[in-house]
Amino acid sequence: MDLIASRVQHVDLLVLPETNLILVASVVEPLRAANRIAGRSLYSWTMFSPDGEAIETKSGIPIPVAGPFRPQREAAPLFVLSSYNWRRSATSHLKMLLSQTARHREVMAGIESGSWLLAETSLLDNFSATTHWEDFEDFAATYPQVTMVRERFVIDGKRITTGGSLPTLDLMLELIRRAHGYSLALEVSRLFIYEQERTRGDLLQVPAIGNMRILDSRVGAAVRLMEETVEAPLTLAKLARRVGVSARYLQDLFRETMGVAPHAHYLALRLNAARRKVIETRMEFADIAAISGFNSSSSFSRSYRAHYRESPSETRRRLKLKN
Known part of the structure; x- marks a missing residue:
């Protein structure tokens, strides 16, 4: 699902009856959040059901759809969502229809039990895949031609599978990261996190990292220190000393746990905080640079443009024209 940043990535969703509402939200809400944070349409989507009728979810809340799934030669990614009784x-x-459309689609994704439908249609043959942990052994026995992997989600070329609602949220963050970078994926993940003990109200205060899960307590401590020192960033050596490890070891831990170097996460925090100030306030860019830990307006502007592909002034001008 890599894409050119200047175009909108469209996604089709085939939602089967008895799908959990949270599963649908796990696909759509990260895309909606990415659009909101970017201040532009990065993603669009259309929902279909097998018969064109609204989907009656297990919670009893119906999901309206655009119509019945009747694909022609669409190339957009297709996500097949299912929870129960697929x-x-x-x-x-x-x-x-699924076999026919697979000839043209750039990606086919089986979301939770949607992986069963893809496998039943032979669309996962010779691919690696996963499914909900409760069904894992049955799935592996039923479809020996599929290489099953005990992961939260699996991306294997043109096939994607997930093991549940929260793994699907993780998947969407990863797809956003691949298409638009770590900073946007980080900011999207943080929209879904609430921490009661954090009571400061300023816009630079940000919650812990959410669905990019931190499994090492030392990395978690370093991330919290980064969040608390956005205005005056610490060196890697000072960060490492505060959490009780060497700088080299903290770098290795960070890459293993977060998938990025410490400085990349630190910079993403600072730029995301600065971007909120650019969008939500009328502060001078020099002041935003200072409270985001940049030495000068020029260094702030260079980093901002490198991450968001536009300058701070272009962001404000574009949003002003939009409104």
Whole structure:
């Protein structure tokens, strides 16, 4: 799902009856959040059901759809979402449609039980995949031609599978990261996190890192220190000393846990905080640079443009024209 930043990435969603509401939200809400944070449409989506009727979720809240799934030669990624009783919808007609559309789609994704439907249609043959942990052994026995992997989500070329709602949220963050960078994925992840003990109200105060899970307490401590020192960034050596490890070891821990170097995460925190000030206030850019830990307006502008592909003034001008 890599894309050119200047165009909108469209996604089609085929939602089967009895799908959990949270599963649908796990796909759509990160895309909506990315659009909101970027201040532009990076993603769009259309929902379909097998028969064109609204999807009655397990919570009893219906999801309206654009119509029945009747693909032609669409190339957009297709996400197949299902939670319970997927076999009731797996008609020969629907499986034929999936087989036909797979010839043109750049990506086919089985979300939770949607992976069963893809496998049943032979669309996961010779791919690596995952599914919900409760169904893992049954899935592996039923489809030996699929290489099963005990992961939260699996991206194997043109096929994607997930093991549940929260793993799907993780997947969407990863797709956003690949398309638009770590800073945006980080900021999207933080929209879904609430921490009661944090009571400061200023815009630079940000919550812990959310769904990019921190499994090492020392990395977690370093991340909290970064959040608390946005205005006056610490050196790597000072960060490492505060959490009780060497600078080299903290770098290694960070890469293993977060997938990026400490300085990349630190810079993403500072730029995201600065971007909120650019969008939500009328502060001078020099002042925003100072409270975001940049030595000068020029260094701030260079970093901002490198991350967001526009200058701070261009962001404000674009949003002013939009409004």
